[in-house]
Amino acid sequence: MSTIFTKIIEGEIPCHKVAETDEHIAFLDINPIAEGHTLVVPKKEIDYFFDLPDDLMQSTMAVSRHIAKAIDKGLNPLRTGIIVQGLEVPHAHVHLIPLYKENQVMALGHNVSVSEEQMVELKEKITAEVSL
Ligand code: 5GP
Numbered sequence: 001m002s003t004i005f006t007k008i009i010e011g012e013i014p015c016h017k018v019a020e021t022d023e024h025i026a027f028l029d030i031n032p033i034a035e036g037h038t039l040v041v042p043k044k045e046i047d048y049f050f051d052l053p054d055d056l057m058q059s060t061m062a063v064s065r066h067i068a069k070a071i072d073k074g075l076n077p078l079r080t081g082i083i084v085q086g087l088e089v090p091h092a093h094v095h096l097i098p099l100y101k102e103n104q105v106m107a108l109g110h111n112v113s114v115s116e117e118q119m120v121e122l123k124e125k126i127t128a129e130v131s132l
Contacts, residue, residue, distance in 0.1 A: 003091035005041050016123040018070070019130040023056070024063045026130075028123055033097060033110050036075045036122045040064045040094040047090040063132065064094045070129035071098050075122065081106045 007013040008027065015027035018038055029037040042060050046052055052060065068080040077098035084094055085108055097106050114122070 003045055004089055005039075005091040005093065006043075006045050009041070009043050016119050018123055018126045019063075019067060019132050021063065021132050023059055026063065026067045028119055029095065031111050032114055033106070033108060034077075034100065034104065034112060035114055035118065036071055036077070036098040036126060038067055038071060038096045038126065040067055040096065042092055046092050047086070049084045049086055049092040049094075052092055060092070060094060064096060066132055067126070067130065068096050070126050071096060073129040074125035074127075078102065083108065 004013065008015045009025055018026040018028065020026070023044070024040060024042055026038055026040045029039050040060060040063055042052065042056050044056065064082065068082070071077065071080045075098050077100045079099050081097040081099050082094060083097060083106065086092065095108070099106065
């Protein structure tokens, strides 16, 4: 059965898409721990991040860097942090977390509330800085 992220990639489930290439998609996390929390997902359905073939791992990190820089420019956090967890969705992905405060906790489960209107605005601000 397809993962929820494959359903997003195939357009069966909506998302706030930030960027897409032949091999990757980036979209806002539906349950963010910070405003602009973005997931970078290789389209190929591989569960464990560290099972990605070398070239796909490298391109995933390159796309993640590009999106992190777009988050930095579009949302102006202090920095953007990165988490790879994969306990909920068995489809490799990178979490990019804008860090707005020195003491901000970067742990999944510490969610913030973001309205649909804000999600659209956040997505647009990041997308405007993407040139993949
Ligand atoms: P992990 O697998 O790394 O533990 O976490 C999966 C992440 O995917 C969670 O942060 C969760 O909020 C996010 N997520 C799960 N289902 C969906 C979905 O349908 N759409 C979006 N945009 N994010 C999702």
